[in-house]
Amino acid sequence: MTGQLLNLEANQHRSRVLDSWIAGRDGAAERTGVVALGENSSGSLTMSELANLIGAAHRSSSGSQVTAETGMRVSAAYGCMSLIAGAIATLPLGIYERKGNDRDSADHEYWWMLNEKASDGWSASAAWEALILSKLSHGDGFGEWIRPSPFSNRVTGWKPLKRQTVQPFKDGKEVYYRITPDDGPVYVLDRADVIHLPSLGFDGLTSPSPLTYAALEAIGTALAAQEYTGRFLAGGGNFDYALKTASKLDKTQLEQLKASLIARAQNGGRGPLILSGGLEPAQLSVNSKDAEILATRLFTVEEICRIFGVPPFMVGHTTKTTSFGSGIGEMGMGFVRYTLQRHLTPITQEVNSKLWPVRQRFFVEHITAALERGDIKARYEAYRTALGRAGEQPFMDATEIRRLENMPPNAKLNLNGGTSAEQPDQAPGEQQEAP
Incomplete structure (x- = not known):
């Protein structure tokens, strides 16, 4: 136990809050108890929670073993998780500064780690995708804030953590996280040093896995149907x-x-x-159509999409129409509003509370404009109204519109979007005659 305590103190990722607490303890026995707290805290885990933690399989009624890993072998589940995680990972995360009731874009050092490079070995996109994928498959997504020293409030980067390596536990009212890395000693982190994205059913420590809880039977049925189809084709496709x-x-x-x-x-x-x-x-034997094997597989697609909140047409299931609308802009806005927003809001709240826990001068917010853009005709009609060309009061100028279209400013454009009138050439010191 003492050797593990030394490893805990030597680890560079240890919690600044927990370290100060340990440093204030007197006596090796008391300090050993702190490590024991992190190691023995699993006694309150239920069998379901323990199974989720170690990746144990859950058996569905079809007899198929369902885990977070086997669940991703079902194309509908993989498509839903890939769509959500990929969309969030590619969204820019803007940093803004509050100025009274207004706000303005801020040139902050945290922008780089949130949008480009999270830490060594992790691009920001790959890190966000891993974090969201862990949330969708295991129920909780965990990450670690990297600080220059255990007692610094400044963050220099962050990295996602594998779900099976993280075990949250409580000491009184405080929540800590015991980290068991694949290589290296065990260490404990304070809540301030952890990114925690829970899911529906969060109990204050962990959340149930959507794959092994809500989608257990749908995933199990899909796995059984895939296995049956594979055996049928392997046998020459004969009944x-x-x-x-x-x-x-x-x-x-x-x-x-x-x-x-x-x-x-x-x-x-x-x-x-x-x-x-x-x-x-x-x-x-009846044929595949009469046995409704195909219908069963189509039904599981809809069930899995319903659990993840993804319209089936967005994962290639085009047998039914969408209620999001027919236009690109309408479908994009529906996807952001009803699917992504349930993940984006917890992310921004978690990041804001951890990066700026006291001063609320800065905050982050996802920029979803690219997903909500309509087709070019609809955009240009909206810009025409914004410029006041349709008899409306103008509220944008050409420079702002060019910025939305990722175009550079044009000095020849006036505020109303027209071209500035060019003055005739004049010799130096020559005055133009009055009309």
């Missing part, structure tokens, strides 16, 4: 059949039939089946 005849076969005919069946089986179920003695084939 079971029987042989019937109105007469009685003699010994010679039975031997011939047996040899024919063995030869066909040894050939992988291919080749003709030689029948004699009035034998006729009779199909026993």
Whole structure:
């Protein structure tokens, strides 16, 4: 135990709050108890929580074993998680400064780690995608703020943490996180040093996995259907059949039939089946359409999409129309409003509370304009109204519109979007005559 305590104190990622608490303790026995607290805190875990933590499988009614890893083998679940995590990872995270009731874009040092490079070995996009994927598959996404020293309030970067390496626990009213990395000693982090994105069903420490809780039966059914289809195709795509005849076969005919069946089986179920003695084939199994195997797989797609809040058409399930609207802008706004926003708001609240816990001068906010943009015709009509060309009061100028379209400013454009009138050439000191 003492050796683990030394490793805890030597680790560069230790918590600044927890370190000051440990430093104030007197006596090795008391300090050893702090480490024991982090190690023995799993006693309050339920069997379900322990199974989620170690990645144990949950058995569905179909008999398939469902885990966060096997769940991603179902294309609908993989598509939903890939869509959500990828969309959030590519959204810019703007930093703003409050100025009374207004706000303005801020040139802050944290912008780089939130949008470009999270830390060594992690681009910001890859780190956000890993964090959101952990939340969607395991129920909780964890990350660690990297500080220049254990007692610094400044953050120099961050990195995602594997769900199975993080164990939250309580000491009184305080929440701590015991980290068991794949390589290196165990260490404990304070809440201020951890990014924690919970899911629906959060109990203050952990959240249930959507894959093994809400989607257990849908994922299990999809896995069983995939396995059955694979076995069916591996067997040559043939259904079971029987042989019937109105007469009685003699010994010679039975031997011939047996040899024919063995030869066909040894050939992988291919080749003709030689029948004699009035034998006729009779199909026993119904075809795939009658058995509704295909319908079952389509149903699981809709069930999985419903759990993740993703419209089926966005993962390639185009058998039904969408209620988001038919235009690109309408579908983008619907996706942001009803699917992404439930993830974006917790992210910004977690980042704001950890980066600026006391002073609320700065804050972050995702820039979703790119996803909500309509087609070019709809945008240009909106810009026309914004410039006051449709008889409306103008509230934008050409420079602001060019900025939204990622175009550089044009000095020849006036505030109303027109071209500045060019003055005739004049010689130095020459005055223009009054009209």
